Amino acid sequence: MDTTVTHLGSVVVAALRAANYMESTIGNYQKTIRLLDDYVAVRGGEYSPSLGAEFAALTTSPRTGRFSAVRRFNYTRLVALFDSYLRSGEVVLARRKRGGGGRQPASVGFIELNASWEADMADRGLAVATREAYGRIARGYLVYLEDQGITSLDVADPATVTGFFTSLLDRWAQSSLFWQVSNFRPFLKFIGRNDLVEAVNLIGARRSHPILPDLGDEEVTRVVQACASLPRISSRDAAITLLSLMTGLRACDLVDLRIDDIDWRGQTVSIVQQKTKNPVTLPLPGLLAAKLADYVLAERPDSDDDHVFLRSVAPYTGLVDHASIYKVTDETFRKAGVTDVRAGTRLLRHAAASRLLRAATPLPTIAAVLGHASQESTNVYLSVDEKRLRECVLPVPKRAWS
The missing domain is CATH 1.10.150 (DNA polymerase; domain 1)
Known part of the structure; x- marks a missing residue:
């Protein structure tokens, strides 16, 4: 097998084009290929996984003398493609999840x-x-x-x-x-x-118990209206945001949601939650069901992947992890003009629970909707029910005033 960087690079670029990658992305790969070619040329001219690992470890920018996340990302992803081709004869473009990276033990x-x-x-x-x-x-x-x-x-x-x-x-x-x-x-x-x-x-690490901020009715209304009408919010992003805001689904369950999990006639979604392994069936309000249908029928790329939500650019595979969901929900909030919160799914689950609580929904019901393994996990949401908390305040005894 020809293991020169020139040959391997041409194979990788061809695979990227076949997968409909954007030309700007391919251009970034080609730039890194040229840098790798220069690195390998003075070390024998033939690429090997060990040389690739050395190249990927060059994470210090020569311009600033500091660690560069961009260099690490660009170098690591190219080396991974080269190594996958040498290992299997195929350029594996599957997205890698966060959490599996970092240094690996060598002994x-x-x-x-x-x-x-x-x-x-x-x-x-x-x-x-x-x-x-x-x-x-x-x-x-x-x-x-x-x-x-x-x-x-x-x-x-x-x-x-x-x-x-x-x-x-x-x-x-x-x-x-x-x-x-x-x-x-x-x-x-x-x-x-x-x-x-x-x-x-002995480390003495203590768990913090911060009181999460709550979304006001005005902010929720603004986000819902934006999802319903703003053209710059895609159907996919609107559906993801509304699913999290209205049902309180966790990010991992949004990522893993499959086409068969949706009952279109009954307008429900049924899943087994990844965290608790508990089954849950949740209703899909009209707007949410409409945005999901718009996405699946008109916007979703053609793909054999049965995940509901796919990447909007090639490769058209399922979303990778919670960071993908956070990017979608946070950008949707920004486009809706709600900029004073970090709109991750934790906040949106909190908002869903708070609305249920304000509607006098029993805690066991809220726990079932959110898929909590224990009702005690739901008690944290009591901290935002200011109206009922005030009802619990005892009057100051008259003797204390004297």
Whole structure:
């Protein structure tokens, strides 16, 4: 096989054009191909995965001397396509999910351990998002150990755990450590290291309980009207936003929604939620059903993929993860003129629950609509029912005034 960058690059570009990628995107690939060609030319002229990894690691901009996310993205995606062709004889254009990236362990023992951990999570039927979160923090710890010259868990002591979490503060906020600790414990229990579990407990990460902002009726009305009438909001983006706002569906369930999940005659959507594994059937109000129909019949690209929501540019595959949904909902809010909130699905689920609560809907019903595994998860929404909270305030005893 011809493994020159020129040949491999021509194969990749042909695959991109066949998949209807925009010429501007192909142009960015071609620019990176030229840079890779220059890099490989002085190192023997033949591309290999190891040279590709070296090239992808060049994430420092020569202009600024600082890390460049653009360089990392462009270099990594090209190398992935080259490697997929060398590995399978086909340029694999499938989108990679977030959460599965980052550095991978390099030592044989840690590679095998990581594979065993991934297999164990899959065997237990953990949700994909959960496996990604657990796997990411476990890989991070193994890579941290390798950076310290440790390639066996037998010599990893509790200090490596506290040191690892200290290193996370370079890129994670202190308030995020609770979730990282929570995601890390299952891995430590899997490897049977109770001493490391106890070290995690010493970190003292505390869960924050912020009161989420609530969307006012005026803001909700503005967004709904924009979804109904603004031409610059596509049917896909309107349907995603309205689904989240009106039904409170999680981002992972919006991403995984399939054509067969929709009952068009009954105007309902029925799914098994990824997070709780609970089945739920939700009504589709008229506007939402109309936008979904507009998207499926007139706007949705032709594709064998049975996901309801597909990418709007090639490759026409399902959306990747919660970040894709956030981009859609946030941009829709911006176009509707609601700019003072971060309009992710967490806020929109919160807004859906708050409206149900204000309508005197019983908590068990709200829990069922939102798909909570426990009614206690729904109690957080009581914090925004200001009217009923005021009714709970006791009068100040007269004696206290004297």
